[in-house]
Amino acid sequence: DAGVIQSPRHEVTEMGQEVTLRCKPISGHDYLFWYRQTMMRGLELLIYFNNNVPIDDSGMPEDRFSAKMPNASFSTLKIQPSEPRDSAVYFCASSRRTSVDTQYFGPGTRLTVL
Amino acid sequence: GQNIDQPTEMTATEGAIVQINCTYQTSGFNGLFWYQQHAGEAPTFLSYNVLDGLEEKGRFSSFLSRSKGYSYLLLKELQMKDSASYLCAVRVINQTGANNLFFGTGTRLTVIP
Numbered sequence: 542d543a544g545v546i547q548s549p550r551h552e553v554t555e556m557g558q559e560v561t562l563r564c565k566p567i568s569g570h571d572y573l574f575w576y577r578q579t580m581m582r583g584l585e586l587l588i589y590f591n592n593n594v595p596i597d598d599s600g601m602p603e604d605r606f607s608a609k610m611p612n613a614s615f616s617t618l619k620i621q622p623s624e625p626r627d628s629a630v631y632f633c634a635s636s637r638r639t640s641v642d643t644q645y646f647g648p649g650t651r652l653t654v655l
Numbered sequence: 656g657q658n659i660d661q662p663t664e665m666t667a668t669e670g671a672i673v674q675i676n677c678t679y680q681t682s683g684f685n686g687l688f689w690y691q692q693h694a695g696e697a698p699t700f701l702s703y704n705v706l707d708g709l710e711e712k713g714r715f716s717s718f719l720s721r722s723k724g725y726s727y728l729l730l731k732e733l734q735m736k737d738s739a740s741y742l743c744a745v746r747v748i749n750q751t752g753a754n755n756l757f758f759g760t761g762t763r764l765t766v767i768p
Binding site: 574582583584585586589591596597632643644645646647648649 | 688696697698699700703742744749751753755756757758759760761
């Protein structure tokens with residue numbers, strides 16, 4: 542299995558621009574998670590999906606952030622407009638069942654907003 | 656909210672044993688995970704405890720006491736490659752019955768020769 546795939550691996554953009562991060566979960570996993578990691582706040586859950594449906598988006602910082610999962614093999618996290626404080630590493634993870642199974646993380650996207 | 660505490664940094668000697676502690680205060684506890692994260696890489700799963708006691712997996716062991724809100728990760732026969740951040744994560748069932756995972760800020764372990 543290829544594991545969780547994320548793209549791009551690095552993104553540098555200017556303040557105000559739209560940023561789209563992409564994720565392909567492990568085949569057969571029903572749950573998909575988006576996390577953000579910074580030195581100050583550690584790893585924070587932004588949103589997660591079960592069978593393509595958003596279950597909990599309480600971690601999404603504000604309306605500038607949105608996430609979609611149009612099918613079982615693809616999800617996007619969009620920031621519009623981006624701000625310098627959004628600079629972080631964004632991880633996507635997937636699991637079969639949250640009650641028992643572990644989460645497998647993708648390599649992350651390092652976002653820098655200038 | 657969830658409160659998860661672990662030391663920020665630790666240093667240990669190659670070949671030694673090190674214990675990384677994690678304390679938590681939460682409602683709806685449904686398990687505790689330990690993840691390892693090397694610099695610039697993604698977290699990878701190490702262990703999972705949902706019942707009290709010790710879980711052993713090779714050189715790594717994890718302990719949980721639910722009544723004390725306490726866990727530790729024990730690393731034996733330390734190797735240089737064990738230098739990494741170790742993240743304690745608590746799974747919580749929320750009011751809707753969904754499970755969320757909350758991470759501590761991690762303990763950065765440095766193994767020295």
